[in-house]
Amino acid sequence: MTCPQETELALVAGGEGRDRRISSIESHILICERCAQEVAEFRLVRSAVATSGSHMLPNAREQIRAEILERISREPLGRAASHPLLPILWIACVLIVLSASAGLVLTLQPPQAGVMPLAAAFDAHRPPAHAFLFSERPEVSPESKTMAPARFDSSGILESAQLKFVELSDGLTRIAQLRIPAKDPSLEIHWIME
C-alpha cells in the first residue's frame, strides 16, 4: 500500500474515516514510521484544540447572565409565545390583498342584516387559493362552535357545506371554517371575516 494522503491521515487521527479505509490505513501505519508519526502529530493537534477552550470566570458569567435576562425582560411576551394560528392569519391577509387586486374580492352575506363583510377564502390544505362568491348567506349562527349545515350558491359551484365560525383570542378576528362533504370530505376552507 502506498502512503495515504495527508487529509486521510488527518481523518484517521480523529476516527472520521470510512471504516474499511481506516482499517487498511491503520494496518499501513503499523509498518510505516512516517505515516505513524504524522497521525501522532494530528492527534497532538486534536488534543491541543480540545484543551484550548476558554472558560468564563464566575463574575463574568453572572454579569452576562444578568444582561441576557434584562434584555429578554424588554422583549414582548408575544414574540416568544405567538398564537398558533398566526401563520394562517398572515396567509389569509396576503390572500385578501391578492384577491382584491385580482378582482376576486368576495362577499359573504353577514349572519345579521347589514353591510356585507369582505372575505377571502382559501383551501387550507391545497394551495393555491380558491375564491368563492357567496350569494346567499350561510344558515349558521356566527356563534356556532360546531360544524353546522350551510346552504349557499357560489357561482353555481358549491351548493351545500358545513360551516362554523371560530373567534380568535384577540376578540376581533373571526375565522370561518368550511367543509364540503359532497365535493371532498377532506377539503377544508378557512377564511377570515372582516
Next chain:
Amino acid sequence: MSAMPDAPSIGRSIAWLSRRSATDSNREAIRDLVGKTKKGDAVAFGGLVDLYQQRVFRTANALLGSNADASDAVQEVFLRAYRNIVKFDDSRDLAPWLYKITANVCRDIAAAKRRHQGVSVDEQGLVSTSPGPFESVARSEQRHLTRLALARLPYKERAAIALRDLEGLTTREVARILGTTEGTVRSQISSGRAKLRRIILGHDRRKP
C-alpha cells in the same frame, strides 16, 4: 442514580442539573425548563442560560478568537434562542439547536468584523487567564497558540473543528448544526487539521 427531584423549584432543578451530565432524566428536566420558557417564564430561561452558557461561550470563543466578541455572541445566542424557543421541538436535544444558533451568530459577527478589521485573538478580560497553580506557563502558551492557529482557519473549517474536536460532537451532529453533509464536514475537518498541524507544529506538506 437518583431520580428526578420531586416537584422541584426551578432554582433547585437548575442546581440539580448543573451537577449532572446529560442523561435521559435531566433531559426531562431541561424539557421542563423549555416548556416553562415557552410560557414566558424568564426564571426558567435563566436556568437554561446557566446550563449552556459555558458551552456557548467556549464555542464562540473558538470561532471568533476574541473574548469580548464571544461574550457578545453569548448574549445574542440566548436572545435569539428566547425569541425562537416556541419553534423549538421539545422532543429534540437543546444543545445542537443552541450550537446551530451559535454558529450562525458567530458567522455574522465574523463577517461583520472582516468588513472592518482582521481577526484578532485576545487573552484578557472575562477568561480565566491563570491556568491554576499546577498548570505550567508552557501549557498556557500552547492554548494561546492553538487559539491563534484556529483563528487563521477559514470560518467553515474553524466551525467544523471547534464543534468536532473542542465540543466533541460527532461528524453527523456537526453536519446537522452547520447545515451541510457529513462528507463536507469530513473534508473541512481534514483540511483544517492539516493547516493547524502546519501552523502549530511548523510542518509543511508531507516531506519525503
